[in-house]
Amino acid sequence: MTETVPELLAELAALEDPRMREVNERNGDDHGVNLGKLRAIAKRLKTQQELARELWGTGETSARLLALLICRPKAFDADELDAMLRESRAPKVHDWLVSYVVKKGPHAEALRVRWFDDADAVVASAGWALTIERVAKSPEGLDLAALLDTIEAEMVDAPDRLQWSMNHCLAQIGISHPEHRARALAIGERLEVLKDYPTPPNCTSPFAPTWINEIVRRQELAAAR
Incomplete structure (x- = not known):
């Protein structure tokens, strides 16, 4: 029926x-x-x-x-x-549209490019969310240094949802790419975005330096076992 x-x-x-x-x-x-x-x-x-x-x-x-x-x-x-x-x-x-539909379809990269610099900050945040996926899983062709330049210049004044996505991208670069880790940490420390974000016990803070250091620590611990 x-x-x-x-x-x-x-x-x-x-x-x-x-x-x-x-x-x-x-x-x-x-x-x-x-x-x-x-x-x-x-x-x-x-x-x-x-x-x-x-x-x-x-x-x-x-x-x-x-x-x-x-x-x-x-x-x-x-x-x-x-x-x-x-x-x-x-x-x-x-979030569900990007995560459950766009990322699983054939248009993710085309839409990432279309949305990344959109004048609508909510739309742009989706472009950044798709970029985070690329940073973590398929960074070939991405200019990570340029992404860090943009984050450093624009994240502090970005609207909330866009700021959150940029911050996640900053953390992901620091976690996934050791050659950019020192700069990612330095940007996070200087900008202090989400430094005082209320975080429940046993959860990792979204403050990028804390986030990067904690995930890298876990990865190193797992690799040593």
């Missing part, structure tokens, strides 16, 4: 938790659905590209998150993904 969009919207509405919505709204996400329950619905539905497009078209954040879990990443063209990203204002939708 094929489930319809109205039925799924009703199911999602029934899962709304006002307390969870209150917590999510502090981070800009306008939904109150437990993500574990959302994933359970996606597992039941399996991959359904047309249903995913219909759910996306509702504009509802929880429906869009569900759409991203049941879509077929390779079925989107680059312009469609570009349009989807530009209308994704909820951070969780933005």
